[in-house]
Amino acid sequence: xxxxxxxxxxxxxxxxxxxxxxxxxxxxxxxxxxxxxxxxxxxxxxxxxxxxxxxxxxxxxxxxxxxxxxxxxxxxxxxxxxxxxxxxxxxxxxxxxxxxxxxxxxxxxxxxxxxxxxxxxxxxxxxxxxxxxxxxxxxxxxxxxxxxxxxxxxxxxxxxxxxxxxxxxxxxxxxxxxxxxxxxxxxxxxxxxxxxxxxxxxxxxxxxxxxxxxxxxxxxxxxxxxxxxxxxxxxxxxxxxxxxxxxxxxxxxxxxxxxxxxxxxxxxxxxxx
Amino acid sequence: xxxxxxxxxxxxxxxxxxxxxxxxxxxxxxxxxxxxxxxxxxxxxxxxxxxxxxxxxxxxxxxxxxxxxxxxxxxxxxxxxxxxxxxxxxxxxxxxxxxxxxxxxxxxxxxxxxxxxxxxxxxxxxxxxxxxxxxxxxxxxxxxxxxxxxxxxxxxxxxxxxxxxxxxxxxxxxxxxxxxxxxxxxxxxxxxxxxxxxxxxxxxxxxxxxxxxxxxxxxxxxxxxxxxxxxxxxxxxxxxxxxxxxxxxxxxxxxxxxxxxxxxxxxxxxxxxxxxxxxxxxxxxxxxxxxxxxxxx
Numbered sequence: 001x002x003x004x005x006x007x008x009x010x011x012x013x014x015x016x017x018x019x020x021x022x023x024x025x026x027x028x029x030x031x032x033x034x035x036x037x038x039x040x041x042x043x044x045x046x047x048x049x050x051x052x053x054x055x056x057x058x059x060x061x062x063x064x065x066x067x068x069x070x071x072x073x074x075x076x077x078x079x080x081x082x083x084x085x086x087x088x089x090x091x092x093x094x095x096x097x098x099x100x101x102x103x104x105x106x107x108x109x110x111x112x113x114x115x116x117x118x119x120x121x122x123x124x125x126x127x128x129x130x131x132x133x134x135x136x137x138x139x140x141x142x143x144x145x146x147x148x149x150x151x152x153x154x155x156x157x158x159x160x161x162x163x164x165x166x167x168x169x170x171x172x173x174x175x176x177x178x179x180x181x182x183x184x185x186x187x188x189x190x191x192x193x194x195x196x197x198x199x200x201x202x203x204x205x206x207x208x209x210x211x212x213x214x215x216x217x218x219x220x221x222x223x224x225x226x227x228x229x230x231x232x233x234x235x236x237x238x239x240x241x242x243x244x245x246x247x248x249x250x251x252x253x254x255x256x257x258x259x260x261x262x263x264x265x266x267x268x269x270x271x272x273x
Numbered sequence: 274x275x276x277x278x279x280x281x282x283x284x285x286x287x288x289x290x291x292x293x294x295x296x297x298x299x300x301x302x303x304x305x306x307x308x309x310x311x312x313x314x315x316x317x318x319x320x321x322x323x324x325x326x327x328x329x330x331x332x333x334x335x336x337x338x339x340x341x342x343x344x345x346x347x348x349x350x351x352x353x354x355x356x357x358x359x360x361x362x363x364x365x366x367x368x369x370x371x372x373x374x375x376x377x378x379x380x381x382x383x384x385x386x387x388x389x390x391x392x393x394x395x396x397x398x399x400x401x402x403x404x405x406x407x408x409x410x411x412x413x414x415x416x417x418x419x420x421x422x423x424x425x426x427x428x429x430x431x432x433x434x435x436x437x438x439x440x441x442x443x444x445x446x447x448x449x450x451x452x453x454x455x456x457x458x459x460x461x462x463x464x465x466x467x468x469x470x471x472x473x474x475x476x477x478x479x480x481x482x483x484x485x486x487x488x489x490x491x492x493x494x495x496x497x498x499x500x501x502x503x504x505x506x507x508x509x510x511x512x513x514x515x516x517x518x519x520x521x522x523x524x525x526x527x528x529x530x531x532x533x534x535x536x537x538x539x540x541x542x543x544x545x546x547x548x549x550x551x552x553x554x555x556x557x558x559x560x561x562x563x564x565x566x567x568x569x570x
Binding site: 002003006009014084086088089091092093095096 | 353
């Protein structure tokens, strides 16, 4: 059991040494602060505190940024080591492939957690200080941080999956970019197109919300929106959220990391260094 | 049978339509050092990967101290030094060794271990700053972790200077003296000759030779070469010994190993007309060329 911790320790050290941790945290802080200040206009009209508006803006940001950061960190995990030639030796040690993957996941998730807490936390603190914060908006902030980490976790496992399937680190990077584009951008565009074509029929009413929530990025969005009245109000996305049972989005988002890890584990098993 | 640490029986491996390992049987005993020779692509690395359990087999069996490759027990018993060993450049030598030690479930004295392979000064430097030879030494240090029963070394001396090579072979000798079975895949034939107990040669996925140097020489029927330097009359000596005059002062003749002593006695009888004599038994290079050749057997 301590084997995956040994891997995690070494991976964490590597993330600190190659400044990935510092860079990711800085990116999160910069974007979160910029959005908080840029998005502070509608507070008066909507009658919610500034932290709520800030959380809403940061939710939109996190849908793009959390998967991106996660994929950036994970695409190299298997393909990079195989290319460097260090994977073969590692696999001859009495640590199972599952343990190796779990160790990397623990370290990478830890790094993402630090970046999210510092980034969203500092922006939240600034918003609360300058525009006030209620108990509900604080809960929304914590929910945002937690769900962002989970969303990042999903894309970490998907990154390991493409890293195990790809023949080289470069190919893995390309596949990771493709994954990001599909899950975060194209999926929603496709759904939007389908809804427009359907014109408010059975698809839009019944099937659409379920397909939408099956995508972890949309599940993340829906969970944050449905969870907080203020956030829903200021984001204007109440419709889709209200069509689904309350458990749908959390269930989807929480199941995805396990699904992704299982897929990555299966792909990693077939890698011959 | 019990001290057969590595026991390979009729191992086969296919890659697509190609059979890259064909009915390979090889055993290495405890304390034995075996050289595994062969051209690039002969199947040496594939054989090692099969023993490590990194690839699936398509026939035959491999046992390491009685365990199947890839199992936790087999991995714990095996140490591996890959060709052109590589580590993460951001870690220091000490950190990398600490990781391996924890993975192996060992608590060794890492400082002492790294001093033993000559990395005492580079303990806390990042591996990214190491030379190729230093990385190779670090790779060797991880082989020494936790007293392996079987050590698989793939081109261990590549990138090492002559002194480092000597050090490396001394460490290999120590390993073998402690009862470790050592299999060394290499192209450095002259080094292998002196430093191993037995020689296995692979060609196109098949094991074409597996014997001691003497046994291989006898089977190949390669002849020992004698070069006699004459004091004055080389032609006379050539006539008397049945050899070939190669220049004004020297005569060369090739003899079977069995005839060596008889021939030497005959030369001694020639007395003062012989000033010097060189005896060259068949070298591993000759044997390798013989066994690895396309049309042999």
